Amino acid sequence: MATTRSGGAFDRVPFDALLKRRLFFTPSFEIYRTASGFAGDTKGLFDYGPPGCALQANLVDTWRKHFVLEENMLELDCTVLTPEDVFKTSGHVDKFSDWMCKDSKNGDYLRADHLIENVLEARLKGDKAARGIAAAEEKDTSNDPAAAKKKKRAVKDIKSVKLDDAVAKEFEEILARIDNYDGLELGALIKKFDIRNPDGNNEVLPPVPFNLMFKTSIGPSSGSIGYLRPETAQGQFVNFKKLLDFNQNTMPFASASIGKSYRNEISPRTGILRVREFLMAEVEHFVDPEGGKKHERFEDIDKIELVLLDRHTQLAGSTEIKVMTVGEAVRSHVIDNETLGYFLARIHLFFQKIGVDPKKVRFRQHMANEMAHYAADCWDGELLTSYGWIECVGCADRSAYDLSVHSKRTGEALVVREPREQPLKIEEWQVDIDKKKLGPKFRKNAKAVEEAIEALSQEQRERFAQTLDNDGAISIDVSGLPEGQAELDKALIQIVRRTRVENIREYTPNVIEPSFGIGRIFYCLLEHVYWHRPGDVARGVLSIPPLVAPSKVLIVPLSRAPGFAPHVKKLSARLRTLGISHTVDDSSASIGKRYSRNDELGTPFGITVDFDSLKDDTITLRERDTTKQIRASVNDVLAAVVSLVNGTELWTDVLERLPEFLGQSEDE
Amino acid sequence: MATTRSGGAFDRVPFDALLKRRLFFTPSFEIYRTASGFAGDTKGLFDYGPPGCALQANLVDTWRKHFVLEENMLELDCTVLTPEDVFKTSGHVDKFSDWMCKDSKNGDYLRADHLIENVLEARLKGDKAARGIAAAEEKDTSNDPAAAKKKKRAVKDIKSVKLDDAVAKEFEEILARIDNYDGLELGALIKKFDIRNPDGNNEVLPPVPFNLMFKTSIGPSSGSIGYLRPETAQGQFVNFKKLLDFNQNTMPFASASIGKSYRNEISPRTGILRVREFLMAEVEHFVDPEGGKKHERFEDIDKIELVLLDRHTQLAGSTEIKVMTVGEAVRSHVIDNETLGYFLARIHLFFQKIGVDPKKVRFRQHMANEMAHYAADCWDGELLTSYGWIECVGCADRSAYDLSVHSKRTGEALVVREPREQPLKIEEWQVDIDKKKLGPKFRKNAKAVEEAIEALSQEQRERFAQTLDNDGAISIDVSGLPEGQAELDKALIQIVRRTRVENIREYTPNVIEPSFGIGRIFYCLLEHVYWHRPGDVARGVLSIPPLVAPSKVLIVPLSRAPGFAPHVKKLSARLRTLGISHTVDDSSASIGKRYSRNDELGTPFGITVDFDSLKDDTITLRERDTTKQIRASVNDVLAAVVSLVNGTELWTDVLERLPEFLGQSEDE
Structure with missing residues (x-):
């Protein structure tokens, strides 16, 4: 059952009302939905208001730091508009x-x-x-x-x-x-x-x-069909060669994209959890498929415990979870390989960072028919909400699927070539053709015959070598010829066993893809951090961590008397210089009302400028979750705010070293 | 004529080659363009590679701070998908x-x-x-x-x-x-x-x-037509009521959106300057149309000089510019009003901040037929490039156009209601109808008759009052009636002059809209900051200011000897804690080559870890534009980097207080 952050029963009515009142998000084009004669379909479309916009931007920023910057990923921004041929190749036109x-x-x-x-x-x-x-x-x-x-x-x-x-x-x-x-x-x-x-x-x-793809037409000619991408991944795959080059030909590496994707959901319900336009953040980690997809930083996360629901359990009709460390899970083959395990752990750490309730996280493995057409394995990072478990992150092993199909379609080699440390010696059957004789014999069909010969497998070559030895001639299938077969004798062809030395290794990388639905994480997080003051459902609080909170500080002048404005302006300028986002509420509402509004917006700290501030340049600092306050000089308070927002200090640390303020009650 | 940053002639060939080599951007789906049988239209579609992505993100971040945060704008993130009816109302279906x-x-x-x-x-x-x-x-x-x-x-x-x-x-x-x-x-x-x-x-x-709008179909029923927005503005307009409410009913205020928009250009050329998918940043500043659209912070920018090319000059077939302060321009009516002038100045300051060449900026007023259908006046912020003057920002006065049409279509009042300081007394002709008599007389047409009476203008009422006085009856047009007219006598209707007192003022705000094409600014900026080392066109430099540079610092270990790695790792961790984006180049290329690569990527600072670093924990810091270096302790260098990136110190300041390093030459 869904619970609030304080452990109470989760009631969606006041929660939804709070999000609406504070304009976290709102149905798009709402004034049109009720307009007479309006026939448009606006289901599954939502706009983010100011606090939602800021929370979303902070989640994206945290994601970028956690994944792109910490792991030196190559970020790309590719177009949403995509020509039909790309999605035909990727399989989306047929199967998505x-x-x-x-x-x-x-x-x-x-x-x-x-x-x-x-x-x-x-x-x-x-x-x-x-x-x-x-x-x-x-x-x-x-x-x-x-x-x-x-x-x-x-x-x-x-x-x-x-x-x-x-x-x-x-x-x-x-x-x-x-x-x-x-x-x-x-x-x-x-x-x-x-x-x-x-x-x-x-x-x-x-x-x-x-x-599920939205179709359109690109350019003035109606024949050029395009789609809105349903994932950012294809843009990254088609740029693989350029990325490898940018990375100075070094493997493994990852690219990443943050951007909108589109899925024409049949009948979107459940609010912003199932929408037609959504923000995604995707990583494509390109890895050598040989050697079990090891990850060089695996030991950093080996000991992290994950909650797992594997494929076998679900196929047996059960939803029982397993709790084990990533290391154990990979070694016991519950998770297929180190790279997949590494990213599951990194996803887990990202959830922790942004304030998701650790008791409401699980990783669920896809069943065979559930997987997208390109996936070899997939685990979803799911978060528990009042709508049940919600898939927020997919972590798929796409194997070499995408690079292979694009490579085949375009003729562009999307591969890695690297010098072998030890040259590879390969024993194989090789075919020698006497082309001077082949041409005159088959004339315009000579090329087709040659291609058919080159295409013979090692097994076929071995068999034909024996036949050639025994009978002096062989006949092979060539679809282009009138007879359907070509007769080749020893003077024309020889098949011999030789050793070939390969100095360059060529391979198509496999792809591990952690793919994040930012909007879903956004919503689940809001449910996880929601609670209300004991006994008062009207006083909701969103305990969003300072790192991602829409605004970090609210400045509240106690009075609208003229002496206050310059103080507030100076404080605001200093916070701006410190890079701390903040807002000012100088409305005539009571201090308690203004703090309540603030709690609903998830702002972690409040600074009050009162009549004493005008005399001695001290201010008070209030913490949202405890509603406790300290009073200190402007300098001390601002220094505390910086360390609280950066995460170098906790509120309990600040409470210990700066004097608590018991001056005015919130209910005044 | 276009010039490089150092004043030389601008040669687009090496410039384009540099951007391509460093993957600032690249044509989308390039491997498909040359694929056999590919018929898709990919013109006007571009992907941003890692440095382009980072530069774009930094431009957006600077924009957000300069506009949204400094001016307390309400940021929105609205959907790109838009039902047809919205764009029919806004005029885009007919006129865009x-x-x-x-x-x-x-x-x-x-x-x-x-x-x-x-x-x-x-x-x-x-x-x-x-x-x-x-x-x-x-x-x-x-x-x-x-x-x-x-x-x-x-x-x-x-x-x-x-x-x-x-x-x-x-x-x-x-x-x-x-x-x-x-x-x-x-x-x-x-x-x-x-x-x-x-x-x-x-x-x-x-x-x-x-x-120019891309058309699609929303939902499974093919009857529900949608378009990809060609501007972010409409999403902001349809949310006007919610925004006003969020702003606690206070005027003026501005909303802002950053997001993709789409225009199906007929035949896009000139690289990323004319594209079909692009990132926009738009402000909608809602202002009371009464009182000349004053702006309360106008005096902050009154003295800023702008380069102006007005409408009259162009209509006379000339392109001669005027240089004047914003204050002069508004007072002499070259610029229509203070709010428009205020934003032109703020745009000018934004250009300065990101490193645009001030000699290559002008503001050009639109001519009458050139303006979009919704605009009452418009000035473009244009930047000079090798392609000529490029429109990068449009600053339009959309008057009350959009709010009025959406309001009319949906029946939702998109207006501001505010108590009047002085109640307004209005002398007017009022109609009194005796409904007890009207009903029986006109039966099912009574409502139509009543509506026709209520719709009479003040002028008509005055005339009818006289007729009623003179003739005892009037006849008015009612389209619903069989005779087309209704006969009304004194017993049924009276028209009298009375005084009405209005305590609430209701008005539709006007909108001033600064609208930024981020991709165009991105490209023009790159042209403006490009130059090459004297006499060597192969050694290009992008002098992107630290504020927006893709990466701020390159760390270069002089050798690949094992002692270097831990130093580099520690430096990297410290920079990360300081929030300074950086990259490491530990390739085997010469130090000169690595710095050159760095210059092309526009990275302003380089830190070298050399053999002395291992002994005494000093490092060198190189500045991109001068190639000069200083040598100091890790702590001093990192402190200098922070102040250089934050803009609190210039390189000349650092050179003065820390010892210059003349150790190794770049050409080694």
Whole structure:
């Protein structure tokens, strides 16, 4: 169950109201949604207001420092607009789709897996309620006949929703592997359980694939189709050669991109968790596939404990977690290799840094059918919210898939070439062709014959070498010839075993891709840091860590008397010089009201300028979570703010060394 | 003429080669452009590589501090995807287009104004060359008969391109106001001067409008059309009410957005200066239109000198500039109002901050037909480059246009309501209707009649009051009625003059919009800071100021001996703690080569760790532009780096207080 930061039950109503009131985000084009005659689809589109914008920018900044700068990644900013051919090659035109059902009567479109999930979950919920009441009835020994009668009727009503034990178990198992079904299987489930559109109870048509990419046309000619990218990755892959060159031909290395991506979700719900336009941050770590994908900094994170839910557990219909160190997980093959493990640990550390609740993090491995078409393995970093577990980071092993397909399509070698320390000696069958004879014999087909010969595998060559030895001639398949075969004799061709020495090693790197949905992390973080003052749900607090808080300091002049303005202006200028983002609230609201507003905005510190400040140049500093205050000189307070924001000191440290201020109460 | 930073002639070839070599940016999907069978349109799409990405991020960061934080603007991040209705309302569906000509034979699409510009400029260029040779011939007294004959032939060849004085003058005047022609006028010019597609010399068809917005479909139903925004502005306008509320109902205020926008350019050329996907930073400053759009901080910038090219000058076919202070310009009505002037000055200061050459900046006013459909006035901040003057910032007065149209379309009042200090007394004609009689008389048409009465203007009311007085009855037009008119007598209606007291003032704010093309500024800045070491074009330098330089420090270990690595690692960690972005180059290239690479990347400072460093913990610090070095302790050097990067000290200051190092030459 979702809880607030203080451990209470999570109530989404006041939480949503707070985010709306403080304009963290808002549905896009809201004034149009209610306008008469408006037919546009604005679902899944959200705008970030000032505090949301600042929080998002700080998350991105922290991400850039944690990944790009600390690991010397090569950052790229590639275009969203992408010509069709690129996504044909990458497989997205054919395969990047969800299964969609159409309501047979009202024409609604529904995402098939979500439809099944919602309906089965609702039935299970009804079932649980039914079991609860039934259980209560058994125990009940009430001798109030009216109450007993009422209960009897209620129990009868819910009898219809009580499921057989076996059916309930089947539902649970289906839900545990809902991501693993393909279209046909989803269709079968819909039929088997008579699943209908909950909105109107109409039957739905069988699932069809719906491609999630937004299509457009680039340039004035309508023939040039383009798509909005559904991930930033392809821009990084097509630039691989340039990146390797920029990195002075050294492997391994990683590129990274932060930018918008687009997915035309069939029926987006659940607020900003499922949107059509979203900010992503992606790393493509290029690694030599030989030697088990080791990572040179693995020992730095070996001992970090992760919460894991692996593929096998889920396929068995369970969601039981394993807690183990990254080192153990890699050595016991729960996690496939060091590089994948390294990034899972780095993701874990990033979550910690930005203030995610460590008790609400798990890494879940994808099941086979759930994986994107390009992935060989994938773990999701999931965060627990009132909507359940939310996939916020995908960490996929894309193997050599993307580089290989782009290379094949364009003819551009997207490979690494490096001198071998020890030259490699390869024993192999080589073919010698006498081209002076080949040309006259096959004339215009000579090239096709030559290509067919060159294409022979080692096994074929070995067999043909024997035939040539035995019979003096061989015949090989050449699709271009009228007879379909070419006769070649010893004078024309020889097949001999020789040793070749290879000084250069050429390989296509594999790619490990940690991919972050910034908007989802943004939302989950807000749920994790939300709570309210004891006993007062109207006084919400967002305990966002100083590192990522939208604004670090609120300056509050106690009075609007003319003497205050110059003090506030000077303080503001000094904070600006120190690089500390801050706001001023010189409204006429009470000090308590202004601090409450501040708590809702997640601002960690408040500075009050009061009448004493005008006399002795001292100010007070308030900490959001404890509401405790200290009073000291402007210099001391600003120095404390800098160390608190940089993380070199905690509030408890500051409280110990500077005098606490008990002057005015918040409720005044 | 374009010049390098050191004043030499600007040669685009080595400059372009440098940017490409260092991966500042690169054409998107380049490996596909040359792939066989590839038909996609990738023109006008560019990716930013690592140094370009970092420079862009630093420009955005500086912009955010200069505008958003210093002026307490409300930042928004709105979606790019926008439903059709929003852009129908804003006028973009109907009017956001360029005039396009189709080549009559090969089907090429050409932008009409650019076509005319290119052809007329080429003819003028030929004309100038012709005049030059003709002039040379007049003066020439050569007695070499062969040379004389050769020259005669050349002169004859170019006689055909020599223009009449009157025609040349007409061309100049057309070019000066090329942005002011509409489609018909452009068509007339094409006809008059027989302008053809320079590529193939085919005739072109008359100009037609081509809408520049990318179209797509949002959601699974194909009926829901959407566009990619061509500017960030509309997202800010539709959120106006929420922003005003967030700002606690206080005016004036500004919102700001930084994000991608999209324009489907007809035929993008000139590299990253005209692209289909670009990063914008826009401010919408909402201001009370009453009282001349004053700005409370105007006196802070009153004395700043700007270079201005106003509308009247251009319409007279001239490009002569005026240099005056913002204060003078506003007081003499060259610039319309204080708020517009304030932002032009702030733009000017931003240019200075990021290192733009002050001699290559001008502000040009739009001519009437050149302005976007929403603009009442507009000034472009232009930067001079080898491509001529480039519009990098538009500063438009959008008046109340956008808020009014969205308000009208949605029925949502996008206005400011504020209590009047003095209640306003308004003398007006008011209509009293006896509804008890109106209903029975007009039955189902009663509502239409009432609405027609309420809609009467003050002038009409005054006239009807007299008629009613004189005739005892009036008849007014009501379109819904069978007779088209309603007869109303004194018993039903009375029109009287009364005084109404208004305590609340309601108005639609006007908008001043400074709008920045980050990519264009990025490119122009690179041209402005480019030069090369005297006499060596191969040793290019980008003198990007430390504030926005992609990386601030390069750490160069002199040797790859094992003792160096720990020193480098420690230095790197200390710089990271100080928040100074840096890179390490421990390649085997010579120190001179590594510094050269560094100069090309625009890194302002280099730290060398040499053999002495291992002994006495001193390091050297090199400054990019002067190549001078100092040597000091690690602590002193790092402190100097911090103050240089923060701008609290200049290199000359550091050179004065720390010992210069003359140890090793760069050319070693």
